[in-house]
Every structure is written in structure tokens, then in C-alpha cells.
Amino acid sequence: MNKKISIVVPTYNVEKYIRKCLDSLVIQDYDNYDVLVINDGSPANEQVIINEYETKYPSIIKGIKKENGGYGSVLDLAFKTSDAEYILVCDPDDYLAPNA
Numbered sequence: 001m002n003k004k005i006s007i008v009v010p011t012y013n014v015e016k017y018i019r020k021c022l023d024s025l026v027i028q029d030y031d032n033y034d035v036l037v038i039n040d041g042s043p044a045n046e047q048v049i050i051n052e053y054e055t056k057y058p059s060i061i062k063g064i065k066k067e068n069g070g071y072g073s074v075l076d077l078a079f080k081t082s083d084a085e086y087i088l089v090c091d092p093d094d095y096l097a098p099n100a
Helices: 018-025 046-056 071-081
Strands: 005-011 033-040 061-066 086-089
Touching (some): 005 018, 018 033, 033 046, 046 061, 061 071, 071 086
Parallel strands (some): 033 061
């Protein structure tokens, strides 16, 4: 049995990077995971992109929007929200190989 993994993507002013990141996360070979995309009150337009991916991949992407509180507050919320046994943080200006 595969243990569940949550991939946390903290977002703030990353509109030009986030698509490449999310594209890499929705094609993972592992089958027991979700992606928590947490918008830390960004004034940029990445929420529109997050909503798009959440609609297109509802079983994988879970978008969360919160007031700005900084990186630590995003991680705190991720640990409180996730029901996974493991959590991986993927910064939104990065991406993962399909077998990550």
C-alpha cells in the first residue's frame, strides 16, 4: 500500500512560474498524493491559475487562499490541513520529474 503524500506549493507573486510547477505535479507516477497550493494573500493573479488547475484536476489539486502571513504560516496551515503521512514542499518556481 502506498502511503499518502501531500505536496505543498506556497505561492506569493509567482504568476509567471506556477504553471510549469503545477504541470510537473499533476503528471507524477505515484498515485496516492495530493497537491496543496496555498496562496499566501498574493496581490498577483496566480489565484486564477490555481482555480483553473483545481477545476481541471479536482482529485489532485486543492487550492487554499489565506491572508498574507509569510512562509512559515503557509507551512503551518499545510500541516494542519493535510491528512497525508508525508509532506513535500515544492516551491512554485521549481518543478519535479514525473517519478519524483
